[in-house]
Amino acid sequence: MGSTSGQPPLAIEATGLVKSFGETRAVDGVDLSVRDGSVYGVLGPNGAGKTTTVRMLATLLHPDAGSARILGHDVVREADTVRGLVSLTGQLASVDEDLTGRENLILLGRLLGLRRAAARARAAELLEAFGIAEAGGRLVKHYSGGMRRRLDIAASIVVTPRLMFLDEPTTGLDPRSRNQVWDIIRALQAEGTTVLLCTQYLEEADQLAEGIAVIDHGKVIAEGTPAQLKASVGTGSLHVRLLDPDQRPNAERVLTRTLDSVHLESDPSALSASCADADRAAEAVAELARNGVAVAGFSLGQPSLDEVFLALTGHPAEEEQAEEALAATDGRAA
């Protein structure tokens, strides 16, 4: 590790970060290196240590051990410099609910050193750009989840940060709001801001990030590009629903010939199988039709975070699926 002189410093360079709360080792030796100008995903389930990691990087928590540099500045020794480079959109809405959207943005503008008129103008510009101009005069506690999130992100860029922390920005949003947030993140990156994105959704990291660290129980258990990660996990899956549940054994036989690890779902008319790409899925569905199996519907899913974790933590997903399948068969036989 350690940035070689001459090269531009990494946006984030963390080594062996540790943070405990009493007995809980929330973060247990996390290393991260994030290139300046990239979007980097930190992927992990509830309680993995994402928020705690971000809070250390944003100078809000002192690490118990390890160190981290933001654009070459130590988060503990040069905390104040770091604060001038980063901005944080926390997991809890980090805007003031008792003020209006506009007041929130003016407040931050003033705190960041804008003069009164400039802060006002900037607030108006951001409200407009984020589609919350009409709601600008309303109290934030009356905002919808999507509006609140957009305001939250707007509040983080009142003055453009070099590095932005986004902690689960789309959790709880509907697909439209989620897409809006994704557009904002893409635009941010296009303008040169580095984004550290915490998320529970592999799809989100896949859509936006050039690199991903998967963390669990405070440790990085895998690191790489989305493609590398998905390859290491294996595959997505094809879900098929049949018109007639009685045809399921037949469908299972057909799918076993074309795809891997066929899995009977708890719904007696549904089954799924591992499947790497759309072409093979289409082939499999066509094969079902040729064999006279009537399909009510099918969908192709990315590997879920569950599958990623099962794969990465060493419990092979197939084994569990097989057990489940067995249980399901037993259940029906009884």
Next chain:
Amino acid sequence: MSATPATTHTAAARAAEEAALRKALAATPRPPRASALSSALTFGWRGMLKVKHVPEQLLDVTITPVMFVLMFTYLFGGAIAGSTAEYLDYILPGILVMSVLFTTVYSGVALNTDLTKGVVDRFRSLPTWRPAPLVGALLGDSVRYLVAGTVIVALGVVLGFRPDEGVPGVLAALGLTIVFAFALSWVFTTIGLLMRSPSAVMNAGFMGIFPLTFLSNVFVDPETLPSVLEAFVNVNPISFLADASRGLMQGGVERTDIAVVLGTAAVLTAVFAPLTTHLYRTRS
């Protein structure tokens, strides 16, 4: 790669939206940092905005003092001082002190409430003067102190209170009380950072402030008390503040009273302001 959901937007509207977004996101030069004073005042402005949006929150700082004035003047006035008018002259400057000091507990409660929200993380991650959020909040709270004080004096005047030193005397007493309240509220913001919930702060705060104000000369002349209590009342800084307040309003203020009040305020601030700031910054 992303499957864009069907939206009602036309392509042109979408392009315009995107252009506006790009423009807003385009890196702007970072302005010089806000000065300490400016950031504290900005946080003070935040406090005022909250009062503006929810003016009902001023009820707690007005109803209690009104109740105290009425209760003490009519319920105990006759018994303690012989006549209600005489007692009003004695007690009103003291109740002013008490009401404003009670209000300081709410500074700790408000801070604790703030901490349960995500916005504090944002404030703490800003490159501002460290105590700014706290100093600013107290500046905002001084509006409450002023309201509480004004209500008391106005009510007193309605009931027949006629201070000898007139408006300047009342303003001086109010000013001194607010200075002391400012210093005392640092104690409650410290408590606000140490306790787990707003109601715990409220309980701890009033558990401290109740005995402190009642064991002062706000309500009774200490000479009528048992000697142990009298000794405590005589060294209680709130007694000095009540004396100073009476002196400033009725004439004959003693310099030592003012000196003790300002000295205590300075010590409280010197100890608890840095402590609060430290706790605010390091609280996880």
